[in-house]
Amino acid sequence: MKNHPVMDFLKQRYMSMNRRRRIYEGKAKILYEGPEPGTLVQHFKDDATAFNAKKHAVLDGKGVLNNRISEFIFNHLNAIGVPTHFIRRLNMREQLIREVEIIPLEVVVRNIAAGSLATRLGLEEGSPLPRSIIEFYYKNDALNDPMVSEEHITAFGWATPQELDDIMALALRVNDFLTGLFLGANIKLVDFKIECGRLWEGEMMRIVLADEISPDSARLWDAKTNDKLDKDLFRRDLGNLVDAYTEVARRLGILAEGEPVASAGPKLVQ
Numbered sequence: 001m002k003n004h005p006v007m008d009f010l011k012q013r014y015m016s017m018n019r020r021r022r023i024y025e026g027k028a029k030i031l032y033e034g035p036e037p038g039t040l041v042q043h044f045k046d047d048a049t050a051f052n053a054k055k056h057a058v059l060d061g062k063g064v065l066n067n068r069i070s071e072f073i074f075n076h077l078n079a080i081g082v083p084t085h086f087i088r089r090l091n092m093r094e095q096l097i098r099e100v101e102i103i104p105l106e107v108v109v110r111n112i113a114a115g116s117l118a119t120r121l122g123l124e125e126g127s128p129l130p131r132s133i134i135e136f137y138y139k140n141d142a143l144n145d146p147m148v149s150e151e152h153i154t155a156f157g158w159a160t161p162q163e164l165d166d167i168m169a170l171a172l173r174v175n176d177f178l179t180g181l182f183l184g185a186n187i188k189l190v191d192f193k194i195e196c197g198r199l200w201e202g203e204m205m206r207i208v209l210a211d212e213i214s215p216d217s218a219r220l221w222d223a224k225t226n227d228k229l230d231k232d233l234f235r236r237d238l239g240n241l242v243d244a245y246t247e248v249a250r251r252l253g254i255l256a257e258g259e260p261v262a263s264a265g266p267k268l269v270q
């Protein structure tokens, strides 16, 4: 078997898969070194966390669904000219992305009162807001992602005023587009969170959409019944998360009727 071409191929493939360098591991995703400089592989895990990981579960199929839903959304955004880090989906759990310098902010856009806004201001969940509202949270687990203002962001240098303008314009474009996309699937986009990054192309730098957009990072309600189709099902123990995410994928036309997704795709061996 020495120097057999098939063995060589398998050996090389096995070695390169094993040696893939882990760049970063978060609560729901892992970033690996990509096949070319300036690229990364974003791997979606089945882990679900809430309340800064105080609550944790592994939900079979969640990673596969978020990979597909986020791919669908980022492809549409790329197509309408919203700059993103997304290149293409690689397999059931992974996508190829451009390496960006993540800006340490969670940018939340809200259309309807819910979650922490409803609690903080004593609003009834479900009441429409007078206009879309953008909020910023400083990404820092040790501090529990505190809410911050534009003043904090520019004073501490997390982003420049020009970058903040770009981030807000991008967030509103994403909101306008996604509101329509989801409404066409009989879903209300209540709120969502995005993260942005700096993409360097030689001397040029652009702010692009990074991370993911999925029912983990958005509140999605059935347009007629207001039934929740997002991670609040898990946060508040209200029902089956994987069934709801499957329903979102079906309504967006990502999954055909009856096509199974749960437990599809190889799992990560930890």
Ligand code: TMP
Binding pocket: 108, 114, 115, 116, 117, 145, 191, 192, 193, 216, 217, 218, 219
């Ligand atoms: P909030 O109402 O809990 O502040 O959440 C606002 C939106 O941001 C909601 O769509 C869920 C999303 N989100 C995340 O993606 N990650 C988080 O850590 C939190 C707290 C919220």
